[in-house]
Amino acid sequence: MYPVLRKVSITQQAFVLNPALTVCRARPSVQHPVWCTDSVNERQYRSMPTHGIGRWKYLLPKRQSKEKKKKGRQMRPIVAATDTAYGTLNVMVSGYDMTLVEHYSQYIHNLCHRLGIKVSESYALPTKSTEVMLMQEVGTKMYVDAVLKTHERIVQLSSLNTTLCPVFMEVLLKTQPEGVQLSVNEHTEDQFKARFKARPELEGLIAQINH
Amino acid sequence: MAAPCRRMANRSLLQFFSHFSRTAVRNTGFREFSSNSVCRASLQTKTVTETATSPWTLVAAVCLQRLPVISADLHPLEQEFKEMMLQMELERSLVSDHELRVLEESERMSRKKADDYDSDEEGSQGNQEIMLAQDMEDAWEQKLKNFQLAPRVTADIDKDLTSAQRCLADSLFLLAEQQVGREKLWLLPQTQWQEGETLRQTAERALASLPGNTAGFKATFLGNAPCGVYKYKLPKAVRTESTVGTKVFFFKAILSDSAPPTSPSLLWLKKNELQKYLKPAYSMKVDRFIINM
Numbered sequence: 165m166y167p168v169l170r171k172v173s174i175t176q177q178a179f180v181l182n183p184a185l186t187v188c189r190a191r192p193s194v195q196h197p198v199w200c201t202d203s204v205n206e207r208q209y210r211s212m213p214t215h216g217i218g219r220w221k222y223l224l225p226k227r228q229s230k231e232k233k234k235k236g237r238q239m240r241p242i243v244a245a246t247d248t249a250y251g252t253l254n255v256m257v258s259g260y261d262m263t264l265v266e267h268y269s270q271y272i273h274n275l276c277h278r279l280g281i282k283v284s285e286s287y288a289l290p291t292k293s294t295e296v297m298l299m300q301e302v303g304t305k306m307y308v309d310a311v312l313k314t315h316e317r318i319v320q321l322s323s324l325n326t327t328l329c330p331v332f333m334e335v336l337l338k339t340q341p342e343g344v345q346l347s348v349n350e351h352t353e354d355q356f357k358a359r360f361k362a363r364p365e366l367e368g369l370i371a372q373i374n375h
Numbered sequence: 376m377a378a379p380c381r382r383m384a385n386r387s388l389l390q391f392f393s394h395f396s397r398t399a400v401r402n403t404g405f406r407e408f409s410s411n412s413v414c415r416a417s418l419q420t421k422t423v424t425e426t427a428t429s430p431w432t433l434v435a436a437v438c439l440q441r442l443p444v445i446s447a448d449l450h451p452l453e454q455e456f457k458e459m460m461l462q463m464e465l466e467r468s469l470v471s472d473h474e475l476r477v478l479e480e481s482e483r484m485s486r487k488k489a490d491d492y493d494s495d496e497e498g499s500q501g502n503q504e505i506m507l508a509q510d511m512e513d514a515w516e517q518k519l520k521n522f523q524l525a526p527r528v529t530a531d532i533d534k535d536l537t538s539a540q541r542c543l544a545d546s547l548f549l550l551a552e553q554q555v556g557r558e559k560l561w562l563l564p565q566t567q568w569q570e571g572e573t574l575r576q577t578a579e580r581a582l583a584s585l586p587g588n589t590a591g592f593k594a595t596f597l598g599n600a601p602c603g604v605y606k607y608k609l610p611k612a613v614r615t616e617s618t619v620g621t622k623v624f625f626f627k628a629i630l631s632d633s634a635p636p637t638s639p640s641l642l643w644l645k646k647n648e649l650q651k652y653l654k655p656a657y658s659m660k661v662d663r664f665i666i667n668m
Binding site for chain 2: 326327329330331333334335337338341342
């Protein structure tokens with residue numbers, strides 16, 4: 165019953181819309197039939213029997229919230245170098261101009277994302293201040309001429325393919341800005357330990373125990 | 376009969392420790408570049424016992440680059456944007472310590488000059504500074520005027536194609552005129568591969584054996600893997616059973632020398648100038664791995 169009706173109505177529509185094209189076969193247009201509202205997207209009201217149809221998350225078992233460990237206490241395992249890939253490498257960017265250093269390290273990070281190199285960590289080492297002291301022209305006293313701050317940023321790569329390495333290094337060298345030093349070394353545990361502050365009481369206690 | 380066995384040359388990984396730095400343009404006119412290989416693992420080349428020898432002669436070439444020393448000039452749009460950003464940052468910025476000092480001292484001076492100046496009211500600042508902030512600024516201005524900047528572009532050096540100091544803002548590539556077959560061609564320095572050495576060693580040999588190269592270019596090779604290959608089939612008349620043609624493998628290297636030896640048979644060219652000197656098929660393959668930023 166219904167299909168027949170539909171065909172009739174549409175053909176009538178077709179004729180109305182395209183009076184010129186009498187020869188063409190009446191094609192059912194893509195319009196949705198009038199009585200079919202998009203009830204799939206409309207939410208059912210709470211009194212409707214189908215209210216809440218489609219909920220499923222309440223059926224899953226409750227997941228414990230992740231216990232937050234203090235990030236950074238444990239060192240990430242150092243990846244060893246294999247035949248086809250370098251191990252954990254530290255790309256260190258340092259310089260006097262902070263904007264240049266930061267932007268360059270961000271550029272390196274984005275480049276690694278682009279090339280598919282996995283970046284395990286990206287951190288900054290504390291800033292070192294250097295005082296430039298000049299001798300006075302008259303007398304022996306030195307006076308402070310300038311204070312230079314050296315900023316350092318490290319991007320740690322977890323594995324770098326040997327085939328990708330030359331390309332990566334070349335891009336890095338060609339885009340290195342003026343006044344910025346670039347250095348690539350392997351990551352060692354000593355470098356990791358050097359980031360922590362010394363704890364004199366702990367060391368004192370350990371020395372006492374060992375005595 | 377025992378089956379013939381073939382063992383691939385086994386190469387352990389090269390772990391390198393490199394330090395690159397850019398120095399002032401003035402004295403060196405070049406970027407210092409040093410690399411010490413901490414543990415350069417010895418390349419174990421086992422003898423390759425192959426039954427079938429390939430009909431191609433293997434050649435290794437080196438693509439030696441001099442990296443740009445100064446940053447490239449800004450596009451006019453980039454220049455305008457940079458100026459706009461600087462202006463915006465200046466307008467949004469807060470006053471720095473030094474500027475505060477200058478303002479305070481100028482205020483103090485103006486108060487001193489007023490008629491009803493009472494030095495007792497000056498406040499609890501007991502010690503007056505010996506050097507006023509304004510004087511310091513003047514001294515700094517003087518120093519800046521005395522400082523001579525090296526020129527970014529020197530027109531006559533730029534035109535000299537054999538000099539490695541030309542075009543400081545672009546990366547240059549070394550081209551040598553070499554005898555190939557019967558004719559002399561301009562190409563990236565290359566030599567033929569010999570038994571028992573790795574392709575990278577062949578490339579190093581190619582660099583060392585350049586004719587204009589008495590002192591030797593100090594170059595650092597970026598990795599063991601070649602960056603490109605060029606296949607050349609000999610014309611049918613010359614082809615024999617054992618030699619169908621040559622395959623040239625390219626290796627990339629960075630020049631770490633500030634004053635490399637110059638000679639008329641060695642040219643330092645930018646990427647767009649390379650096309651004039653290289654053969655079209657060769658230049659097509661070379662263009663693929665030459666990065667020009």
